[in-house]
Amino acid sequence: MTHLKDVPDDKIIWQRFLAGEVEAFDHLMKLHFRTLFHYGSKFSRDKEFVKDNIQDLFLVLWERRQNLSSDIAVKPYMMASLRRLMHRSALSKPILADTSVENTNGNFDIEFSVEEEYIENESSLVVTQKLKKLLDELPLRQKEVVYLKFFQEMDRSQISEVMNISPQTVSNLLQIAIKQLKRHWKSELLILIFIHFLI
Numbered sequence: 001m002t003h004l005k006d007v008p009d010d011k012i013i014w015q016r017f018l019a020g021e022v023e024a025f026d027h028l029m030k031l032h033f034r035t036l037f038h039y040g041s042k043f044s045r046d047k048e049f050v051k052d053n054i055q056d057l058f059l060v061l062w063e064r065r066q067n068l069s070s071d072i073a074v075k076p077y078m079m080a081s082l083r084r085l086m087h088r089s090a091l092s093k094p095i096l097a098d099t100s101v102e103n104t105n106g107n108f109d110i111e112f113s114v115e116e117e118y119i120e121n122e123s124s125l126v127v128t129q130k131l132k133k134l135l136d137e138l139p140l141r142q143k144e145v146v147y148l149k150f151f152q153e154m155d156r157s158q159i160s161e162v163m164n165i166s167p168q169t170v171s172n173l174l175q176i177a178i179k180q181l182k183r184h185w186k187s188e189l190l191i192l193i194f195i196h197f198l199i
Helices: 010-018 022-040 047-063 074-092 122-136 140-151 156-163 167-182 187-198
Strands: none
Touching: 010 022, 010 074, 022 047, 022 074, 047 074, 074 156, 122 140, 122 167, 140 156, 140 167, 156 167
């Protein structure tokens, strides 16, 4: 029998999870917790609130596994589910200001996967800081689309599912965001920068 650690494919793990395999459920949590935490943290600064919602999400998935579809894109489905769960949780706890979701201050912080200590020279650091500043100036939904597209490598339909908007709206938001970034940098440089930070 093939062990889960030898089977990185999301769909196979998902199928086993739906069949009630505890090992698959545990692997699913370990595989997606970090991504879900990073994504949830972009909507609330309360880290414990984010963690609680992720735990609640996995609990709900386990309890409802027999009614879940076997034919889904796992990561987008889980991110969309967390987004909705956090929103509902925040509405039910309005007293806790830090739990408010979808941006108390309009924040959606995009972090680069490359740490400053690994940036080889000062010019690269300047480029990184400039790109982050430009991304931070984008409206919230444009930043989220850019994040899901370039940092989570999702396609249009997956982003549509996560954000609960139409695929055409995804395309429009992405096009507007890139146009805004192009005003400050030539498109060739922008593409090179995205490639550099996503490798």
